[in-house]
Amino acid sequence: MAIRQTPDGPIWRKRTTPQSLALWFGWLLLVLLFVLAWEAMTRNQIWAFVWDAPEQAADLFGRMVPPRWSYMDQLWVPLWDTINIATLGTLLAIVLAVPVAFLAARNTTPSPLLVRPIAIFIIVGSRSVNALIWALLLVAILGPGLLAGIIAIALRSIGFIGKLLYEAIEEIDPRQVEAIRATGAGPAQVLDFGIVPQIMPAFAGITLFRWDINIRESTVLGLVGAGGIGLQLKSSVDSLAWPQVTLIFIAILATVILSEWVSARVRAALI
């Protein structure tokens, strides 16, 4: 804030002159950084490949259409597996994430110095690893198959659900909780009557959103052998069966649209 006194009265500007100069200099540095980074990134680029990219894309597209519709017979089971991986993984994540969220929220944690950091660590740890990488590890441990996929999805989702849910718990209205405590209710009753009703909308929104994301994530888990439609995708790409790849894309797109529709309906019903 810069208010300057002049003979004609005070003049207001958002920034003082040094502040404006500093801001411009900051933008200049940012542009320079971008140019340098671009330079570094494209040093090893073989431009000949880029120049004929449109032809390559057109060629690939030409080989991809029409989709091989008859291949659909072999896709129903993996598609169903994919949905199951997402759904069971989300349910498992809910079971594990809800307690973690209550331990992590400042207003419900039993011990801010000991338990809360552990809960936060679980959340951060889970969030920092992509589901695909969890799946890679779990396939090595559990062997390929659906189980590895389900657990990979669950491990990744604990952090997501836990973080958003504990933030929702921290934002509840404390007066409603106080009122329930004032009736002589025990701690579990305070949780049930004072806190749970307040976080229900957030909980429904978060878990449905995660389920939605998990449908998409579980379509690629098969790439590393963790079950689902990704396995068919990988083998089709490896055998250059492009019309099959197209059909798989269409199937995934349809599934995602379906899950979007389902979660929108459920959310509307719950809130």
Next chain:
Amino acid sequence: MLRLESLTKRYLTGDLALADVSFEIPAGQVVGLIGPSGAGKSTLIRCVNRLVEPTSGRIWLGDLELTRLGRRGLRRARRRMGMIFQEYALVERLTVMENLLSGRLGYVSFWSSLIRRFPPADIENAFRLLDRVGLTEQADKRADALSGGQRQRVGIARALAQEPEILLVDEPTASLDPKTSRQIMRLLREVCAERGLAAVVNIHDVVLAREFMMRIVGLRAGAIVYDGGPDGLTPAVLTEIYGEEDWTASSDLSDTGPSARPVVPGADELVGAL
């Protein structure tokens, strides 16, 4: 009934909210606690049911020393004290009936409350209370669908559902319009009379306090500066409690009709005058 002895509360921030407050309330007496914002009114009633832990001093409810109770004992004692809040503090997403039955939580087990299976007698009583506060039609509505006055009625019914011996009431009319405020105050007085309940009512509306309270305790900066009948609230006493202000303008208006809100300066403005 309720006895406070040298009650003192100092918050962790170092603010002294209550300084050596002592008074006693006999059964059936409705006491108004007045004073500017920050005088310690809310802290005082929250010390009674120990939503706020007192720093020192003792509080008795009948023969029971509240300040010595452990967790279980405190929960059992809280059942005997119904609390009514400034912004109603209903659980917004639960129905009116569930809110009412939450007053019974101290009496039922966790599992029965989890599956919302309350004893039939509790439910019967809840319907009677709803009828008493005029909300029979609203039993199955969600609390957030009600108007302010209706919500405060639910708040009162919830407190009564506890079958309390005393009501702790924190600014019951602060978010209500003048007419509804008077209706709520009248309802409070009536239910206290019907059930022989004592009550401590925090209130910053001096005119309402004068009209509906049997006794007034004036707090200023955490200490009692007035304790007596509502008639004793002379301009000199009000100045003692709130600070310098032209009090005659408000006392002239105190007998006007129910919908005219008398011009009493809000407590917030008065703090500045102190």
